[in-house]
Amino acid sequence: MKQYLAIKAKYPDAMLLFRVGDFYETFGADAVVAARILNIVLTNRNNGGERSELAGFPHHSLNTYLPKLVKAGQRVAICDQLEDPKMTKKIVKRGVTELVTPGVALSDEVLNSKSNNFLCAIHYGKRNLGISFLDVSTGEFLTAQGTQEYIDKLLQNFNPSEVLIQKKYKKNFASDFGEDYHVFYLEDWVFKNDFASETLNGHFNTVSLKGFGVSHLEEGVIASGAILHYLAETQHNKLQHITAISRIAEEEYVWMDRFTIRNLELYHSTAANAVTLLDVIDKTISPMGGRLLKRWLALPLKNSEKIKKRHEVVGYLLAHPEILYKVQEQIKEMSDLERLISKVATGKVSPREVIQLKNSLEAILPVKETALACENEALKVIGDNLHACELLRSKIKESINEEAPVLVQKGNVIAKGFHKELDELRAIAFSGKDYLDNMLERESAATGITSLKIGNNNVYGYYIEVRNTHKDKVPAEWVRKQTLVNAERYITEELKEYEAKILGAEEKILQLEQDLFSKLVLWMNDYIQPVQQNAQLIAQLDCLCSFAQQANIEQYCKPEIEEGFELQIEDGRHPVIEKQLPIGESYVTNSVFLDREEQQVIMITGPNMSGKSAILRQTALIVLMAQMGSFVPAKSANIGLVDKIFTRVGASDNISMGESTFMVEMNETANILNNISERSLVLLDEIGRGTSTYDGISIAWAISEYLHEHPSRPKTLFATHYHELNEMCDTFSRIKNYNVSVKELEDNVLFLRKLVPGGSEHSFGIHVAKMAGMPQQVLHRANKILKKLEQSHNMEESSEVLKKSAEEEMQLSFFNLDDPLLEDLRDELVSIDIDTLTPVEALMKLNEIKRMLSVKQKKKAENVKN
Ligand SMILES: Nc1ncnc2c1ncn2[C@@H]1O[C@H](COP(=O)(O)OP(=O)(O)OP(=O)(O)O)[C@@H](O)[C@H]1O
Structure with a gap:
């Protein structure tokens, strides 16, 4: 608990998942929250006199539980055992290996494939606000600066999962942008110009940010620096896939403020179950295409040349359905290239995903070929720029098993024939049965025992089993290990050697597979840029195909x-x-x-x-x-x-x-x-x-x-x-x-x-009210008032008419009835002094009125009966 408390103190605002043996445990307040979100059992533990809540789950279920915590808005610090417990007699070393927050998530379970998951930082500058968006799962890094209104619009467009703000501006943010965002506050010193430039240049290995066209955006740069700092703080240090930062070029896009985006229901709507424009027009196939379409929708172009180019491609695909079909069939074969390569960069890619990456890249070849053969310039350019990634594909093909598992520890990751030593070890480990059969035959012949058996179990390892009837034929050099009712089990020198070899081989195989796989992933880092470029091009192509398909189905025309x-x-x-x-x-x-x-x-x-x-x-x-x-x-x-x-x-x-x-x-x-x-x-x-x-x-x-x-x-x-x-x-x-x-x-x-x-x-408003099922009485009355109003010529006159008519009608509808009870009621109501009436008195009055009426109701019912 001492170790736990020390680590927890470093992450006070995160939920700490503390690895203990095969479990991740949470304690105290964390446990209460975790139990509620995850629906797991909350228990109590006595820690040296003090009782503390405890809730945990098996470590292999992390992928199931972690996304639930993050989706519920938790920041989660994962604290692992940093050494093998077998190797130490003291308490095992532990440390936080990753801090997962809503804006910094890489797991497929947290991410939505057709949406970006942006982390955002906002810097309150002297004149402007700076903003920065980063999607760690795709490597996109953008910045801008401007007025509060512009920043508000960008927040609406990019819909970040988490926003980082300087502590000092806590209150400003809520009043400027509302309370719908997950906000995290950073220390004031993070938002400094020098620090930001240094952090960014350090990351990109540059001396200035001029090359990215963002150096003049002082506030934007500060916000971007804060994002990178936050990533380092959350233990995300492998970020080679973030290869560039770009400016959100406001002047290139149609300006739509956030009210317009909302009113037009482009991609989200305040009404539940409402169908948005995106829902209707999105015919993209790939996740990266889906994400890009959303971006295009939020940022329509102003440059007529660029717009016309897109129209031309759509027109061309529409006129050549066979090409459209072929390209879409290939895109269907592709996984999320952008997120796969990001996983390579962050070292979180699984063997199976490496195979998926290879297959996706293979599917690009026919697309490239088709695009190059088109008579449309823009498509040709896309074809030309698609990277075949030949070396990458062939290296994955020769080194990774086509049926590779998700976890490296499961083995069988590296392909046969790729590594000689690995193949030899596998031969020893997995061709054991032949060897044992062989040994059994030899020993039977040598000893004359016909019913020999070779087996193994967890406690005694390998053994030769001899039934009691043949006990006397056992050679003296065999060592007895275990006695059963009808048999004895022995170990021989040869069997002992064999066992050592097999056990060693299995461990070595695992180690070798892990090493070879890590090496490959590291090598793949050289391909981040070409794969990202491919992902971008395929996304564009996917969107253009989507336009063509939609135009075809719905009979749209070329504007x-x-x-x-x-x-x-x-x-x-x-x-x-x-x-x-x-x-x-x-x-x-x-x-x-x-x-x-x-x-x-x-x-x-x-x-x-x-x-x-x-x-x-x-x-x-x-x-x-x-x-x-x-x-x-x-x-x-x-x-x-x-x-x-x-x-x-x-x-x-x-x-x-x-x-x-x-x-x-x-x-x-x-x-x-x-x-x-x-x-x-x-x-x-x-x-x-x-x-x-x-x-x-x-x-x-x-x-x-x-x-x-x-x-x-x-x-x-x-x-x-x-x-x-x-x-x-x-x-x-x-x-x-x-x-x-x-x-x-x-x-x-x-x-x-x-x-x-x-x-x-x-306006026929009353007619619509009728369609909506308004009571007859109301409709009748509304019609009457309308008629009177229409007859009067000016508004003053009409309000007089209204007043008079209202008085008449009211009397008619309620109190002009010859009923003493209703008379009483009227007097009662008129005499109430609303200004001095307390809520409780009002309730009591209401109750009294109700009682009076119910007596009347009852009497009426009895009359009817009689
Ligand atoms: N051109 C059209 N063809 C077919 N149906 C339509 C058309 N325009 C509108 N509708 C239908 O009529 C409904 C009402 O349309 P809309 O909301 O545009 O009316 P409105 O005149 O703005 O009404 P109000 O003044 O009450 O706001 C729509 O939800 C739609 O179902």
Whole structure:
């Protein structure tokens, strides 16, 4: 326990798994937590008078239990025995060999194959914030710096599993970025410029970071240095697979803030079970392709050349299905190249994974060949850059057994014929049966004993067994080892020698296999870069194939990317909604045209449920998909490059962050208005609805006016229920009214879902309420109020109408009944002084009222009976 406490003191905020013999044990508070998370038994142990909780599991189950702890957000320090207990008489030496945390995990059980597992560090600089992301499992290392808003967006995009922060800024982080992240605090001195540069240069073996194009990012570099420092602290020292650090080139990608990413439900959604765009379009096969697609989705391109190149490849694959099929068939054969090679670097690769790596590399050859033979330039370049890794493959092939096990200790890792001494030892160890049969025959002949048997057991080792009837024929030099009821067991000199040889051989084989395997893994480190490059190229190819396949299945078209400012979508569809319509219903396509001269702002009115939001979102999604290189759900699409996409939805709830809904809505909108550019696409969905009608209309009007008058003239779609806004088109020449049409039937409404020019007058909200199963009484009343309101001409008048009508109705509905009990009740309620009423009194009052009513109810029931 003394040793335990000393080690535990060094890792106070981690759960310590303490190796004791064949078990990993946890003690005290750790044990209580471990038992709860792992559902294992919690026991007590008496440690010299003090009782302490204890919970443990067998060491070979580490792979089962460790991921559960890490997924539950625990930092886990693994403390192993550092020497063979047989070799020491004193207490065995122990030390922490690895600290596994949510952001630093390599095991397949913790990682999700189609997502990166990023560790992040944030540095609060004087002017900017620096940020750095590192995925230890793939070797990707990125940095950036900027305003809090930019950092927030990156956090949203990269969704790190763990964030490292300087202790001093504990409070700032929570208020700036929320409390949803696993945060770990580092000492202040880690976040220093000199220390960071030294750490990074030390790791990359460089004298300056200029070559990576990050040296000017002072804050970003500090954050990156902190990440590397943290890895060293957590005993992760083998990091050769982190071969470079790169800047997140903000200016190359379409700007989408975190609200937009969330609103468009690109790859996560606040609603449970919601289907995201990624769910619908992801046809990637490999894990690295899946991860890249997510990145492409978060970071659509702004460079038209690059976008067009992707479109060309997709078009080519679409036109040559046989090539698409062939490439995808090969990608199916590949494992996660990126994570496999990272395991090689960190020394955690298993023999079976080495074979998987070889097989994956073999599957690259036909892809390379196919790509090189294509008449598409971009595909040819991919083919050209794919590395055949010939030497690596052949070395693995000749040295590792094709059926190698997961654990080196299981043996049979090294291939036959690779190492002479190993083969000889194996011959001794495993061809023993022939040798023993041979010996048995010789001894039987020499002694004349017919029923001799050779065997072995754990206690006595090898022996020759003689039945009692032949006891007298046993030669004098045989040594008796054991006496049974009917037989005696002996050992001979020859058998003794044989036994020593076999036992030695088995141990030697294991040692040799381990040595040879480690040597191979070390040698493989030279191939980190080519394999990483292959992984990147295959990921790209996989994404492009995914686009082609999706375009083929869903009949997407190739968008035209243009340098102008116009946006013209003909017969566009919402890629997610169209997949979720009930059978028999088909998506109604809609065309949208926006430019900066004639039709800059489209004001879309239309009833509830008519499809306004769908039109807004489909427009954003089509632009976004086009600029990430995909084909789009439309008949045709001409897209003048967009550099920022903003979407805002009125009154999205954000109570968990402690802000009023309307405040959030206004915050978000203010953010748009302060950031618009000439190439922005702005989508406003019922902005203003979070406040009173008057305020709402005024704000919505002013925002639209601002967007119209702004010199950037951003293309804007504004969906609203405020029909008053339709008047804007009279004054503002580039604002145009559209509505999503419906057909009014006698007492029903048919949604046609077509966007047509012109404003609309009704919202049919009450109709939607009816569809939702609202009580008749409410619907009836709402209709009445609506009629009255529509008759009145201004709002003041209408509120008078409302008040009067409300008073009348209330009386009608509740108290205009000739019932003395209800009269009493009314008096009772009116006399309550809410200001002085305590909660308990309120409850008691309620109970009293209930009792009064239940007496009445009972009486009524009895009357009915009689
Ligand atoms: N073009 C379309 N074709 C087929 N179904 C559609 C179409 N557009 C919308 N829908 C269906 O109608 C539903 C409502 O659409 P949406 O949310 O866009 O309406 P809305 O006008 O924004 O409503 P509200 O004003 O109440 O927010 C969608 O969930 C979808 O199922």
